[in-house]
Amino acid sequence: MAADIATPLESGAVQAPNPPGRKSKRKRPWTRYRLMRYYVVPWLFLIPILGLHGFVVVIPALQGVYYSFTDWSGIGEAKFIGLRNFEEMFFEDQSYIDALSRNVQWMIFRMIVPFSFALFGASLLAKVKRGAMIYRTALFMPFILPSIVTATIWRYLYNPRFGLPTLVGYDKALLGQSDTALWAIAFADNWQFWGFLMVLFLTAMQGIDPVLYDAAKVDGANRWQEFWHVTLPGIRPVVLFMMMMVMIWAFLVFDYVFILTGGGPAGATEVIAIDIYKNAFQRFEAGYAAAQGMTICLFASMVVTGFAFLRKRGWDI
Amino acid sequence: MIAKRELFIFRKQRESTVFNHIFLSLLVVFSLGPVVLLGVNSFKSNAEMGLNPLGLPQEWRLENFGRAWEQGEFERTFKNSVIYVVGTVSLALVFCGLAAYSLARKNPPGGNFVMIYLLVASTVPIWLYLVPLFFMWRQLGFLNTYHGLILIYTAFNAPFSIFLLRSYLIGLPVELEDAARVDGANELQVLLRVIVPLAWPGFLTVGLVVGLGVWSEFQVAVIFTHNPEMFPVTTSYFKFTDRFGRDWALTNAGAFMMVAPVLILFLALQRRFVEGLTQGGVKF
Numbered sequence: 001m002a003a004d005i006a007t008p009l010e011s012g013a014v015q016a017p018n019p020p021g022r023k024s025k026r027k028r029p030w031t032r033y034r035l036m037r038y039y040v041v042p043w044l045f046l047i048p049i050l051g052l053h054g055f056v057v058v059i060p061a062l063q064g065v066y067y068s069f070t071d072w073s074g075i076g077e078a079k080f081i082g083l084r085n086f087e088e089m090f091f092e093d094q095s096y097i098d099a100l101s102r103n104v105q106w107m108i109f110r111m112i113v114p115f116s117f118a119l120f121g122a123s124l125l126a127k128v129k130r131g132a133m134i135y136r137t138a139l140f141m142p143f144i145l146p147s148i149v150t151a152t153i154w155r156y157l158y159n160p161r162f163g164l165p166t167l168v169g170y171d172k173a174l175l176g177q178s179d180t181a182l183w184a185i186a187f188a189d190n191w192q193f194w195g196f197l198m199v200l201f202l203t204a205m206q207g208i209d210p211v212l213y214d215a216a217k218v219d220g221a222n223r224w225q226e227f228w229h230v231t232l233p234g235i236r237p238v239v240l241f242m243m244m245m246v247m248i249w250a251f252l253v254f255d256y257v258f259i260l261t262g263g264g265p266a267g268a269t270e271v272i273a274i275d276i277y278k279n280a281f282q283r284f285e286a287g288y289a290a291a292q293g294m295t296i297c298l299f300a301s302m303v304v305t306g307f308a309f310l311r312k313r314g315w316d317i
Numbered sequence: 318m319i320a321k322r323e324l325f326i327f328r329k330q331r332e333s334t335v336f337n338h339i340f341l342s343l344l345v346v347f348s349l350g351p352v353v354l355l356g357v358n359s360f361k362s363n364a365e366m367g368l369n370p371l372g373l374p375q376e377w378r379l380e381n382f383g384r385a386w387e388q389g390e391f392e393r394t395f396k397n398s399v400i401y402v403v404g405t406v407s408l409a410l411v412f413c414g415l416a417a418y419s420l421a422r423k424n425p426p427g428g429n430f431v432m433i434y435l436l437v438a439s440t441v442p443i444w445l446y447l448v449p450l451f452f453m454w455r456q457l458g459f460l461n462t463y464h465g466l467i468l469i470y471t472a473f474n475a476p477f478s479i480f481l482l483r484s485y486l487i488g489l490p491v492e493l494e495d496a497a498r499v500d501g502a503n504e505l506q507v508l509l510r511v512i513v514p515l516a517w518p519g520f521l522t523v524g525l526v527v528g529l530g531v532w533s534e535f536q537v538a539v540i541f542t543h544n545p546e547m548f549p550v551t552t553s554y555f556k557f558t559d560r561f562g563r564d565w566a567l568t569n570a571g572a573f574m575m576v577a578p579v580l581i582l583f584l585a586l587q588r589r590f591v592e593g594l595t596q597g598g599v600k601f
Contacts, residue, residue: 029359041504042425049412049475057438060446060453067449074452121344124337131338138345141352144583144590145576147531148551152558152572153351156358160372160417166346195348199595252442255535261556265420273444280448281540294446300442 010167043162068294070243072287074280085291096292099275102182106271109241110193117190118197119239123227125198126205131305136202140195147192149253154188155260175260178268185256185269196244202233208234244307248300352580354403357394359570366565381570388561389571393546394553397463401549402531404467406524412471414520417482422494424462439476443536451540461544469537474527481526481596485519486512518589526593532579550575 024109043059068085072078089096125135142150157164160173174184208231216226254273257263261271272292280289358366359381361374369375386392420428450469451460459465489512496512511521538552545553554571561567583590 038424039426042423042428045415045423046425046431048581049416049471049479050434052412052468053435053438053472056450056469057441057446060448060450061441063453064445064450083424108326117344121341124341124344124418127339128337129336134344135341136591137584139341139348139592140587141580141583142589143354143594144529144533144579146551147535148554149355149403149572149576152554153355155525155558156355156569157351159565163368182416191351196594199591203595248440248442252444258539259535276444276448277540280451286452287450289448293446293448297445300440305509306510316556 002313005287015200016147017125020050026057028102045282059218064290064293067287068291070287071285072290074286078262078287081287085288086229086295088288089291089295095270096129096272098267099156099270099272102271106186106253107181107247109183110190110250113187114194114246115239115243117194118201119227119232121194121198122205125202136199138197142192143196148259151256151259154191156186158184176265178265181261181265184271185260188260189253200238200242204235205231205240218303224311240307246302251296251299302313336517340530346358352521352576356573356575357568358565359573361566361569362564363432366588369565370597381566382574383566385571385574388567389554389557390545391551391571394548394550397547397553398550400463401466401470401529404406404472405474405531406465406528408467408471409474409527413475413478413523414482414501414513415508416475417479417486418512420479421483421486435476435479443473447537447540449515452462454541459541461542461547466538466541469526469536469541470531473537478523481523481593482519484596485516489515521586522589522593525582525589529579529590529594530584 048106054062062249067078069082070078070081071081071084121139125132125139128135145153157173158174158177160166160171165171165174172180174180212230212234216230221229252273253271254277257269257274258277261269263274272295276289279285281291354371355372360377360379361369361381362376362378365374365376416431419425420431425431453467454460454465455467459468471531473501493515494507497507502510532549533551534549535551536553538549542548542552545556548556554575557571558568
């Protein structure tokens with residue numbers, strides 16, 4: 001569409017030349033000029049970044065697939081061992097299964113807490129006119145903080161000597177006990193993340209036809225009914241899409257756990273990414289780590305397939 | 318009749334926003350309180366921190382910053398981080414800008430395939446390729462180098478940058494480019510003299526989001542740099558808190574210095590940050 005507008009004057013002909021990939025009545029001869037114009041120049045612009053991306057992402061990803069079937073240590077030769085890594089992971093390696101269950105707990109936490117915060121905040125903010133921009137900026141701000149800074153803030157707030165828990169007389173280290181550590185980390189993550197979700201939901205809410213709200217009011221709906229029957233259906237596509245993304249991201253969590261506990265105490269917060277990190281860079285089991293990375297990819301594609309399936313079944317995602 | 322009903326609705330809304338403001342203010346306290354506390358605590362002494370952990374300092378001290386700057390070697394790590402940010406942002410803007418221009422205007426054969434490729438690539442979990450990438454980088458001697466990290470960051474940011482720039486460029490009128498061509502401008506001149514001046518808000522947004530991402534990045538930096546000389550500010554600060562974990566005044570001051578430039582930029586340009594980050598500025 002763009003190309004045939006851009007060219008007629010320059011090519012010297014009055015009529016537009018035919019861009020490739022488009023059905024045309026008249027066949028034009030392949031001049032060198034046309035080849036340059038429609039194939040070479042556009043691809044010259046694309047190649048540098050695609051080449052870099054392929055080099056940094058695609059080649060290592062393919063290597064990762066290969067190494068996941070080997071016992072590679074990271075140095076030297078890799079021996080092909082078939083599905084042995086996956087067998088070990090799912091049937092023998094209890095720490096992997098535990099890590100996976102922590103990722104699932106993290107996922108459930110993220111699907112409940114930040115979503116509730118964000119839906120609550122966005123539905124409040126959608127009704128406000130005065131100061132709306134200030135609220136939005138303030139609530140979004142934690143999202144731009146580096147993870148290391150958020151972690152520092154919350155380590156301070158959680159500290160057992162004079163942090164927040166001491167205000168209610170609780171003097172144990174939230175991050176130092178195996179039954180609270182994961183939830184404490186997840187809450188710090190929520191603090192940073194929910195403002196981002198809220199802005200997305202808010203944007204979606206502003207697209208809802210105000211007539212629907214008027215109709216609900218006329219029908220005597222209260223706040224809760226209005227939210228449940230008008231707002232939530234109106235932003236459902238965004239909510240479901242973000243649910244999908246959050247489910248995928250839940251398998252990648254690394255920063256907060258690595259910074260705040262490093263997987264401790266006694267492995268109580270070891271999630272898959274931490275396990276991979278240790279296997280690859282501390283225990284010299286790069287092949288096994290690559291296989292674990294493959295499983296993350298597998299779970300992510302299961303999530304995507306699940307949502308695609310629901311969509312096909314008429315869920316209107 | 319209609320006017321009456323509208324008036325009724327209007328009044329009801331006016332009444333109910335009080336409730337909204339109360340709860341929104343509580344949420345603001347929840348979101349900003351910890352950030353404000355970080356700033357305030359940077360001015361306290363350690364002794365005061367224990368006695369007065371959540372209040373304003375009795376005496377505003379500046380010495381924590383000097384101490385943190387020196388002990389945390391911020392001079393070097395700030396320099397490193399600035400190099401990573403500037404390098405990544407310039408590479409991303411030039412090469413993603415070229416790609417976005419091609420996709421938006423030149424209609425390259427296979428362009429749709431490129432878009433699908435980028436979409437899939439941006440959702441592939443990083444752990445699928447991070448481990449092999451590390452060993453590849455080691456073999457190439459790219460670990461602990463500026464270009465090693467910059468190339469990785471540029472590649473990771475490419476899908477988002479291309480999408481956003483492309484959507485910006487599609488929205489621009491084509492006529493101006495045609496006019497420049499009539500005047501005999503070649504492709505590069507069209508790009509530099511027409512597209513960039515028109516699309517600078519898009520480039521600025523992408524630059525801010527990419528720059529913020531690189532400044533804050535931790536995971537890749539911790540894996541790909543082990544030499545303290547090359548640490549960006551994030552991983553260096555991580556090692557710093559390892560050493561001075563109980564010195565709250567010092568760690569708070571260090572963290573505050575790290576975020577101060579980000580906060581100032583965010584407050585000045587928050588519209589662009591919010592727009593860029595919510596349009597697929599997904600953390601990798």
